[in-house]
Every structure is written in C-alpha cells, then in structure tokens.
Amino acid sequence: MYYKVVIEDTIRILPDRFGDDLDEVVKQIVQETFEGTIRKKHGIIVVADNIEPVGDGIVIHGDGAMYQKVQFEALTFQPEMQEIVDGLVCEIVEFGAFCHIGPIDALIHMSQMMNDYVQIDAESQVINGKEKNLKVQVGDPVRARIVAVSMNEISARESKIGLTMRQPALGSHLWAAEEEADEKKEKKGKSKKKKGGR
Secondary structure (H helix, E strand, O other), X not given: OEEEEEEEEEEEEOHHHOOOOHHHHHHHHHHHHHOOOEEOOOEEEEEEEEEEEEEEEEEOOOOOOEEEEEEEEEEEEOOOOOOEEEEEEEEEEOOEEEEEEOOEEEEEEXXXXXXXXXXXXXXXXXXXXXXOOOEEEOOOEEEEEEEEEEOOOOOHHHOEEEEEOOOOOOEXXXXXXXXXXXXXXXXXXXXXXXXXXX
16 A cells, blocks of 8 residues: 655765755655665655755764755555555566565465466466466456565565465456456357347
C-alpha cells in the first residue's frame, strides 16, 4: 500500500558544496540518500518531495562537513500481509514467477500459481496449467494476495515478498477475459439448442 508520510532526518553536506544554493543542495542530497531505501516503519521511500532544512546545520570539529536536519514528505510503499495487489509478470524461473508490484518485485511460487498442476518453461518464459489450460507469461498483468513479507532495510533488493493467486478473483487478468468469452460461447450454444429443439 502507498502512504504519504513526513520524515525527519539528518544529512551530511560536504565542504565543496558550501557555496551552492542550500535549498538545492539539500534537495539533491535528500533524494540521492533516501529514495529507494527502506525504513522499517514506513517501507520503501519511493519519492522525497517538499524538502526543507530544519534550523541551522552544525560542523563537527575534525570532520569539516555540515550536518543538517531536514524534513520532507515521502511517498512510501509498504507491502502488508493479506493485501490484494496488482502486478506485472517480469520473469519466469524454474520455481515460479517474479512480478513487479509497485517499486519492488515479489515471487509467486509455482505451488501458489493456480489450482492446477503447472508446467514451467523458463526458457520460453511461460507457465501452463495442465488440466485447465491457463497460462501465465512475461508481461501478463496479474492480481495476487500478499502471503509473506520480509523487508531488508540494508538492501531493498534482498527483500522477499511472497504472493498467491490460488483463490477466486485472483490470477492473470487475461484469465477473466477468457472465462467471460467461454461463458458467452456456452450461452450462445445453449440458446441455439433451445431454438433447434422447438
């Protein structure tokens, strides 16, 4: 889920930036330092905006750099257990599929893909259901539920999010369109039988 929060922190401004416009320097350092990082309380900081220095900065003897308190608004993404998310399949691997959900990737393990036996073709980037003929491939939009969250504050790329699509109303968006088309064909076939039976 996305949130808008206010964050206060301290940044380090090197002496070679002292002659530059303080507001611009602060904005650049905050964006470079915090965007894409994870805070336990807030999740991933996607965008930092409305950045303001708070009070005067201080120079620590022997360091030379200025330490400046800052306050900024952040758009954050915090994946939550049981949350329903839309994603985009970005990679098929031997054990399932990775999806982009917001600014991070999540895994749909092959056991959580569908209520069917699945065949994974990692080379062709396709997963097929054996009995129901449902298919998932790279680029497909999907809807899933978050079943595991392990955020790594040191490295966002090491975070692990698990998804499931094994429930009604979850799965590839294309499955719903195919199901709707099949239902229309079935109704059309029944109405032809009724007409033919008279």
